[in-house]
Amino acid sequence: MHVGDSLEHDIAGANNIGATSVWFNPLHHDNSSPVLPDHSIACMRELPSLVAGYASR
Numbered sequence: 001m002h003v004g005d006s007l008e009h010d011i012a013g014a015n016n017i018g019a020t021s022v023w024f025n026p027l028h029h030d031n032s033s034p035v036l037p038d039h040s041i042a043c044m045r046e047l048p049s050l051v052a053g054y055a056s057r
Contacts, residue, residue, distance in 0.1 A: 001054065003047065007035040022050065 003022040004010020012035045014021035023037035024044070031037075039050060 001051065003041075007031060007033050007037070011035050011037045020054065022047070 001020040001022060002010060002014035003024055004014070005024045007023060011021045011023050015035065015037075020039070021037045023031075023040045025040050026042050028042060031040075041047060041050065
């Protein structure tokens with residue numbers, strides 16, 4: 001799992017290697033790019049429950 005705030009660099013890079021991508025988007029920007037994150041979070045407090053969901057698989 002890779003968390004980042006740049007769709008172009010962080011999310012595209014994670015997607016390219018097959019990692020789960022999490023877009024950190026605290027300002028609630030619209031995604032007008034072709035890069036699609038697997039998940040989007042606005043606050044880092046959301047991350048533990050997202051990670052826990054993957055750990056229980």
